[in-house]
Amino acid sequence: MRPWVRSAAWSAAIAALLAVVVVGSAAIGPVRIPPETVLKSVLNALAVPAGIETSAGGVGPLPIPGVGPLTLPGVDLAFASPFAFPVDSVHQQIVVGVRLPRILLAALVGFALAAAGTVMQGFFRNPMADPSIIGVSSGAAVGAVAFIVFPVALSTTVALPLVGSVEVSLSRGAGTSLFAFVGALVAAFGVYAIATRNGRTPVATLLLAGVAVQTFLGAVVSYLQLQAGESLRQIVAWLMGHLSGAAWSEVAVTAAVVPPLFLLLLAYARDLNVLLLGEEEARGLGIAVERTKRVLLAASALVTAAGVAFAGVIGFVGLIVPHMLRLVVGPDHRVLLPSAALAGGTFLVAADTVARSAAAEYPVGVITAAVGAPFFVYLLVTREVTEL
Amino acid sequence: MSADRSADPDAKDTEAADAEATEVGAKEAGEAAVARDHDDRAPLPDTALSFGDAPLLSAADVAVSFGDLDVVSGVDLRVEPGSLVGLVGPNGAGKTTVLRAVTGAVEPDAGSVEIGGDPASSLSAKAVGRRVASVPQATNLAFDFRVRHVVEMGRTPHLGRFDAHGVEDDEAVDAAMAAADVERFADRSITAVSGGERQRVLLARALAQAAPLLLLDEPTASLDVNHAVETLELVREFVEDGDRGAIAAIHDLDAAARYCDEVVVLANGGVQAAGPPESVLSASTVGAAFDAEAFVGRDSATGTPAVTAFPHSDVESRRVHVIGSGRPAARVVARLAAAGHEPSVGVVPAGDAAAGATADAGATAVTAPPFEEPSPETLAAARGLAADADATLAVGTAEGDLANTDGHTNGDGHVTADGPVTADGPNAEVAAAADRVVPVAPDVSGPELLDAVATATADGE
Numbered sequence: 001m002r003p004w005v006r007s008a009a010w011s012a013a014i015a016a017l018l019a020v021v022v023v024g025s026a027a028i029g030p031v032r033i034p035p036e037t038v039l040k041s042v043l044n045a046l047a048v049p050a051g052i053e054t055s056a057g058g059v060g061p062l063p064i065p066g067v068g069p070l071t072l073p074g075v076d077l078a079f080a081s082p083f084a085f086p087v088d089s090v091h092q093q094i095v096v097g098v099r100l101p102r103i104l105l106a107a108l109v110g111f112a113l114a115a116a117g118t119v120m121q122g123f124f125r126n127p128m129a130d131p132s133i134i135g136v137s138s139g140a141a142v143g144a145v146a147f148i149v150f151p152v153a154l155s156t157t158v159a160l161p162l163v164g165s166v167e168v169s170l171s172r173g174a175g176t177s178l179f180a181f182v183g184a185l186v187a188a189f190g191v192y193a194i195a196t197r198n199g200r201t202p203v204a205t206l207l208l209a210g211v212a213v214q215t216f217l218g219a220v221v222s223y224l225q226l227q228a229g230e231s232l233r234q235i236v237a238w239l240m241g242h243l244s245g246a247a248w249s250e251v252a253v254t255a256a257v258v259p260p261l262f263l264l265l266l267a268y269a270r271d272l273n274v275l276l277l278g279e280e281e282a283r284g285l286g287i288a289v290e291r292t293k294r295v296l297l298a299a300s301a302l303v304t305a306a307g308v309a310f311a312g313v314i315g316f317v318g319l320i321v322p323h324m325l326r327l328v329v330g331p332d333h334r335v336l337l338p339s340a341a342l343a344g345g346t347f348l349v350a351a352d353t354v355a356r357s358a359a360a361e362y363p364v365g366v367i368t369a370a371v372g373a374p375f376f377v378y379l380l381v382t383r384e385v386t387e388l
Numbered sequence: 389m390s391a392d393r394s395a396d397p398d399a400k401d402t403e404a405a406d407a408e409a410t411e412v413g414a415k416e417a418g419e420a421a422v423a424r425d426h427d428d429r430a431p432l433p434d435t436a437l438s439f440g441d442a443p444l445l446s447a448a449d450v451a452v453s454f455g456d457l458d459v460v461s462g463v464d465l466r467v468e469p470g471s472l473v474g475l476v477g478p479n480g481a482g483k484t485t486v487l488r489a490v491t492g493a494v495e496p497d498a499g500s501v502e503i504g505g506d507p508a509s510s511l512s513a514k515a516v517g518r519r520v521a522s523v524p525q526a527t528n529l530a531f532d533f534r535v536r537h538v539v540e541m542g543r544t545p546h547l548g549r550f551d552a553h554g555v556e557d558d559e560a561v562d563a564a565m566a567a568a569d570v571e572r573f574a575d576r577s578i579t580a581v582s583g584g585e586r587q588r589v590l591l592a593r594a595l596a597q598a599a600p601l602l603l604l605d606e607p608t609a610s611l612d613v614n615h616a617v618e619t620l621e622l623v624r625e626f627v628e629d630g631d632r633g634a635i636a637a638i639h640d641l642d643a644a645a646r647y648c649d650e651v652v653v654l655a656n657g658g659v660q661a662a663g664p665p666e667s668v669l670s671a672s673t674v675g676a677a678f679d680a681e682a683f684v685g686r687d688s689a690t691g692t693p694a695v696t697a698f699p700h701s702d703v704e705s706r707r708v709h710v711i712g713s714g715r716p717a718a719r720v721v722a723r724l725a726a727a728g729h730e731p732s733v734g735v736v737p738a739g740d741a742a743a744g745a746t747a748d749a750g751a752t753a754v755t756a757p758p759f760e761e762p763s764p765e766t767l768a769a770a771r772g773l774a775a776d777a778d779a780t781l782a783v784g785t786a787e788g789d790l791a792n793t794d795g796h797t798n799g800d801g802h803v804t805a806d807g808p809v810t811a812d813g814p815n816a817e818v819a820a821a822a823d824r825v826v827p828v829a830p831d832v833s834g835p836e837l838l839d840a841v842a843t844a845t846a847d848g849e
Contacts, residue, residue, distance in 0.1 A: 125528075125531075267549055270544065274541050277538075280491075281522070286513050287513060326531070
């Protein structure tokens with residue numbers, strides 16, 4: 001079968017599984033909601049652009065808190081909901097306002113981490129590689145923890161050229177996310193800069209530079225924790241990975257960043273296959289190796305940063321999910337990358353459902369490791385794995 | 389298919405069949421006996437690019453160093469369309485490094501590399517990939533891709549980022565897999581095939597790349613005799629198309645002599661010699677390049693130069709006359725020549741193995757027509773050589789050369805005496821002309837032989 005056909009088939013199958021898990025997850029919680037009610041609520045909340053109104057500053061229907069309506073200069077895009085199923089408004093609010101943003105954020109973060117993990121394992125030709133290998137997670141941790149300990153600049157005025165001075169205010173959560181995102185990118189770029197000489201970035205150097213930077217940033221996080229005092233609990237929660245209190249705005253930002261970058265990575269799937277042969281052979285086969293490496297590194301760093309910025313450091317997904325899928329669909333990245341990404345989303349939604357259904361809510365990172373590791377061991381012992 | 393190739397498919401097939409006919413014996417071994425119908429052999433993947441008469445590869449004064457270590461310098465290479473260039477030299481001479489400099493994997497410190505008439509540095513990675521296909525010594529693909537998929541990777545330089553494999557790509561992959569004989573395990577994982585099979589997969593990948601210049605790094609290193617020959621025949625078929633060429637690092641000098649149009653000897657940081665194998669593969673060049681004592685004879689099956697290396701002996705050069713014939717005498721002459729002695733032989737029948745070896749060594753052989761008494765002039769010439777020699781060796785061999793040794797022969801006719809030898813027949817006269825004749829057993833070992841010469845010449849002084 002053609003690789004892209006296989007890819008589409010596997011993706012469709014896993015996407016269907018993801019949809020089932022999402023609906024199931026939205027049904028589970030302190031208030032049990034039948035799956036069909038979940039579906040109806042989701043359909044009710046759907047909004048499609050229904051026309052353009054020229055009246056300025058109109059308030060359209062508020063289909064998705066935090067996203068709509070889209071206000072364009074002079075024109076408003078009006079939304080209309082095509083469905084109007086009779087659904088209990090409390091159920092509608094629980095599904096659409098509370099559970100769905102959290103579930104979708106989990107799906108996006110899992111998708112992002114598994115995609116980046118797949119790319120990193122291929123890139124480094126190393127089965128132990130994961131999205132944090134180039135310092136992204138530790139950079140995010142330093143950024144987030146620093147902001148939690150020293151919550152500077154919650155509100156400030158920034159002078160922008162052209163626009164003039166703009167009042168910028170950050171909620172505590174948004175500030176943590178922003179600092180985590182920036183910290184992740186700074187760390188990744190630092191690792192890249194350390195490992196690059198004369199325009200060449202040897203993978204082995206990159207790996208070791210990543211280890212060194214992670215170790216150093218780990219020390220910084222430990223130091224900040226010692227200085228944390230009251231906010232230590234908050235830090236620990238962030239470091240363990242969490243999805244509670246997810247808002248539609250966070251979903252929107254992640255959704256804006258992750259899918260386009262994923263498509264970029266997917267466009268490089270064949271190059272990633274050839275890179276597995278080693279850089280020299282890849283060059284012989286017409287791959288512009290250094291440029292390809294830069295693209296792959298930058299895209300996976302951004303994807304990972306977008307993932308960890310809102311959810312904190314969720315381990316395991318980016319390491320194990322690609323392995324699981326490699327065992328199932330094979331090593332061809334054209335098939336593996338979309339399958340692993342969708343499976344990562346599915347896995348994290350399921351794990352987060354478990355995390356929030358327990359008597360006391362657990363950090364989802366604990367669940368991913370506790371559930372995923374035994375399953376991975378099961379795969380290892382039931383399928384003969386000679387090489388990774 | 390290019391126009392000129394599709395024009396005479398029959399000629400190609402006949403050629404392939406002819407080449408095959410000589411190898412029927414070799415093909416019977418083991419699982420390799422799986423029949424490949426060579427009359428139906430798929431043509432090699434078409435090479436779309438052609439550079440006309442421009443050299444496929446032209447490297448001038450290339451120098452490469454790793455840090456402070458100068459690997460090679462002043463290397464000139466040229467691969468013309470239709471030719472296979474062999475890169476030979478001792479381990480560490482920089483054969484692989486030179487090949488890597490051609491692909492741009494290492495950047496030369498100095499010199500220029502032109503591929504198809506354009507400077508390699510001006511070409512994009514993709515453009516180089518369309519012009520040059522490499523067969524590395526090994527691949528370290530750890531993930532378990534299927535063999536077919538690995539061969540498909542050869543099409544990478546022909547595909548845009550969003551192109552799917554087309555019919556043309558499939559055809560090239562199929563043809564390459566058929567040519568390299570890897571179809572049998574096309575669906576096996578690359579991690580589950582043997583080293584030799586893996587090497588053929590890499591060859592198939594390079595063929596699928598359909599570039600006019602093929603770069604091979606020890607393409608036969610881990611292949612069995614059958615597949616080694618098949619591989620080199622395939623490379624010959626590839627270059628004989630006319631517009632294509634190949635350069636191969638080959639450690640097997642005999643294979644280089646047999647298959648290459650030109651041989652470049654790389655040693656001591658540079659090119660020691662370059663040219664047709666007949667002229668380049670001389671005992672002195674090979675001896676100097678490999679730091680060994682070498683004898684260059686003729687392969688009895690192919691007639692191409694056959695290089696035999698011996699360990700160092702560090703003997704003083706002597707004139708040594710050899711009485712004896714056949715393979716034992718030939719062996720003695722070869723060893724003497726390799727050690728730096730100046731051998732001569734006679735009288736031997738014309739066409740004798742010993743006469744051949746002496747000719748290969750560039751030394752004098754006195755021959756007489758077979759089954760005839762040598763003429764007085766011939767005998768005189770042989771007597772003269774024996775008289776002038778520092779030592780004369782009598783190789784105990786076929787009857788007629790050395791029959792009686794005054795009761796000093798053992799049961800199987802080998803000479804065991806250490807006194808002067810008298811022999812019946814014409815060579816008795818030759819032996820009589822020498823100051824001293826040293827008997828040598830036909831299965832004498834190299835060191836024994838050289839010791840015997842040293843002893844004989846020391847006694848004579």
